[in-house]
Amino acid sequence: MRLAGARTLFDKEVLRFWKVSVQTVAAPVLTAVLYLLIFGHVLEDHVQVFPGVGYTSFLIPGLVMMSVLQNAYANSSSSLIQSKVTGNLVFLLVTPLSHWAWFAAYVGASVVRGLAVGAGVLAVTVWFAPPHLEEPGWIIVFALLGAGMLGTLGLIAGLWAEKFDQTAAFQNFIIMPMTFLSGVFYSVHSLPPFWQAVSHLNPFFYMIDGFRRGFFGASDVSPWLSLAVVGGSFLAVSALALRLLARGYKLRT
Amino acid sequence: MPVAVVFDQVAKSYAGGRDAVRALDGVSFNIEQGEFFGLLGPNGAGKTTLISVLAGLTRASSGRVTVMGHDVVRDYAAARKSIGVVPQELVFDPFFSVRECLELQSGYFGIRHNGAWIDELLAGLGLADKGRVNMRQLSGGMKRRVLVAQALVHKPPVIVLDEPTAGVDVELRQTLWGFIANLNKQGHTVLLTTHYLEEAEALCGRIAMLKQGRVVALDRTANLLAGTASTMLRFKTDGALPPAVAAQARVTGRRVQIAAHDAAEVETLLGELRHAGVKVEDLEIGRADLEDVFLEIMQRETVA
Numbered sequence: 001m002r003l004a005g006a007r008t009l010f011d012k013e014v015l016r017f018w019k020v021s022v023q024t025v026a027a028p029v030l031t032a033v034l035y036l037l038i039f040g041h042v043l044e045d046h047v048q049v050f051p052g053v054g055y056t057s058f059l060i061p062g063l064v065m066m067s068v069l070q071n072a073y074a075n076s077s078s079s080l081i082q083s084k085v086t087g088n089l090v091f092l093l094v095t096p097l098s099h100w101a102w103f104a105a106y107v108g109a110s111v112v113r114g115l116a117v118g119a120g121v122l123a124v125t126v127w128f129a130p131p132h133l134e135e136p137g138w139i140i141v142f143a144l145l146g147a148g149m150l151g152t153l154g155l156i157a158g159l160w161a162e163k164f165d166q167t168a169a170f171q172n173f174i175i176m177p178m179t180f181l182s183g184v185f186y187s188v189h190s191l192p193p194f195w196q197a198v199s200h201l202n203p204f205f206y207m208i209d210g211f212r213r214g215f216f217g218a219s220d221v222s223p224w225l226s227l228a229v230v231g232g233s234f235l236a237v238s239a240l241a242l243r244l245l246a247r248g249y250k251l252r253t
Numbered sequence: 254m255p256v257a258v259v260f261d262q263v264a265k266s267y268a269g270g271r272d273a274v275r276a277l278d279g280v281s282f283n284i285e286q287g288e289f290f291g292l293l294g295p296n297g298a299g300k301t302t303l304i305s306v307l308a309g310l311t312r313a314s315s316g317r318v319t320v321m322g323h324d325v326v327r328d329y330a331a332a333r334k335s336i337g338v339v340p341q342e343l344v345f346d347p348f349f350s351v352r353e354c355l356e357l358q359s360g361y362f363g364i365r366h367n368g369a370w371i372d373e374l375l376a377g378l379g380l381a382d383k384g385r386v387n388m389r390q391l392s393g394g395m396k397r398r399v400l401v402a403q404a405l406v407h408k409p410p411v412i413v414l415d416e417p418t419a420g421v422d423v424e425l426r427q428t429l430w431g432f433i434a435n436l437n438k439q440g441h442t443v444l445l446t447t448h449y450l451e452e453a454e455a456l457c458g459r460i461a462m463l464k465q466g467r468v469v470a471l472d473r474t475a476n477l478l479a480g481t482a483s484t485m486l487r488f489k490t491d492g493a494l495p496p497a498v499a500a501q502a503r504v505t506g507r508r509v510q511i512a513a514h515d516a517a518e519v520e521t522l523l524g525e526l527r528h529a530g531v532k533v534e535d536l537e538i539g540r541a542d543l544e545d546v547f548l549e550i551m552q553r554e555t556v557a
Contacts, residue, residue: 008360016348087344091354091403094308094338095361096330253267253311 006101013109029120032063049187057129061212062184067121072114072150076106077167080158099245110151139214146207149234178204203233257442258284263316276302278466291457292446298463300446308338337409341416345388352384362407374402394425411442454543484513492531
């Protein structure tokens with residue numbers, strides 16, 4: 001029964017973004033392509049990060065992962081805050097769904113949206129530079145873990161927020177800076193030592209670096225270290241989200 | 254008769270330092286299976302808080318609530334499967350059609366392939382031609398019907414209606430009460446809160462009245478009606494009532510209602526009006542209704 005309930009909530013969360021897919025999938029793909037066009041055009045002849053890899057090719061995995069992360073976050077956070085503000089969350093609160101079911105459904109649907117947008121960005125960028133797929137296992141592992149982690153952060157933000165601008169602030173002041181400062185557009189080896197050290201404290205750096213490893217077979221740090229950091233971070237935020245859901249934090253007064 | 258709902262010393266306080274609000278203050282009563290039970294009280298009396306505790310939307314500060322024997326906190330899944338709540342607010346999910354909403358709601362309760370019952374709900378609530386319509390395109394009355402259908406998708410033995418007829422037209426009221434009365438006849442327990450006391454009088458076999466978070470009356474509807482001033486003097490006037498009469502009168506525009514226990518009291522009241530020169534029109538002497546009982550109890554009960 002509980003699996004059927006969780007499955008229904010997952011289906012509903014996927015349908016919710018799919019019904020407005022121009023806004024939730026196509027628009028972020030276009031944004032990523034614009035980044036690629038502009039930065040790729042301007043920097044292609046000036047920057048080479050890995051030997052034999054053009055800047056446009058280097059940029060693509062970072063942009064894909066950035067799209068995965070931002071859209072996974074946007075899915076759970078916007079769904080929850082919309083339901084809270086409009087009051088229709090009551091339809092879920094009166095059901096027997098457990099906190100595990102809520103978690104699995106909201107995070108699962110966020111992963112689906114993140115991967116859908118990421119796949120869209122990858123598909124479009126094939127025209128700009130043929131993709132390298134040196135170690136595809138890492139691509140899948142880090143895409144899933146990254147989307148899961150950001151979907152969970154979106155869930156926490158959606159639970160905590162009482163207004164739309166609070167989830168937007170969480171995105172603009174925490175998620176965006178951590179993503180941009182994680183090496184989407186550059187290798188952290190190109191930074192001064194101090195900022196290299198700071199970057200290594202940012203879990204988003206390990207998501208992007210591990211993901212990029214799958215494309216080029218080269219990375220700033222070992223993919224196993226990235227897996228440990230990202231996996232550990234995911235478990236930590238999941239434990240927090242499950243605890244908040246079980247307590248009914250800001251859901252049941 | 255087996256018990257459907259138990260409220261046992263239920264208290265709820267909202268923190269706020271010195272301004273802490275005690276919304277429920279030791280509420281205890283039972284609702285038996287198959288009853289049509291009314292929960293009445295003025296705004297802020299604690300009706301919606303009590304229903305929210307029952308539905309698991311709010312957690313009681315102390316006390317215990319069970320639905321069909323299931324504790325609403327410890328055994329929440331079984332308790333929530335036993336209850337269907339029609340919320341007071343007109344809320345809806347703008348992403349989905351009527352049928353999609355009902356199918357999703359069934360799924361949350363673990364019910365797949367609920368089409369036959371959904372068809373029955375749509376037909377019974379006058380929504381048969383609205384299944385494919387998006388929720389955003391429905392009128393307020395139609396949205397209210399969908400709220401009722403959503404509360405019933407899992408065929409709960411206990412149905413809770415929190416002011417379901419607030420601001421809805423006569424046709425919907427009749428459809429709704431016909432449908433709910435039929436479910437009650439089939440054995441479903443109904444808990445209703447409403448400000449329309451004539452509805453409560455007509456539908457509810459037993460009534461609890463709340464004031465400031467406490468139960469101030471709990472009895473069969475017939476006993477409540479019998480236990481008050483049995484006669485009401487009703488008339489219309491444009492004149493100013495003498496102070497002694499005004500103190501006990503209920504005035505709605507030109508319409509005045511005053512409780513009287515016997516014929517002598519009626520005579521005395523009419524004498525005072527005549528003496529004050531008040532012109533009385535459309536005079537009636539009739540039986541007290543639930544509204545009279547309600548007002549008498551609310552005025553009588555002073556909660557410390």
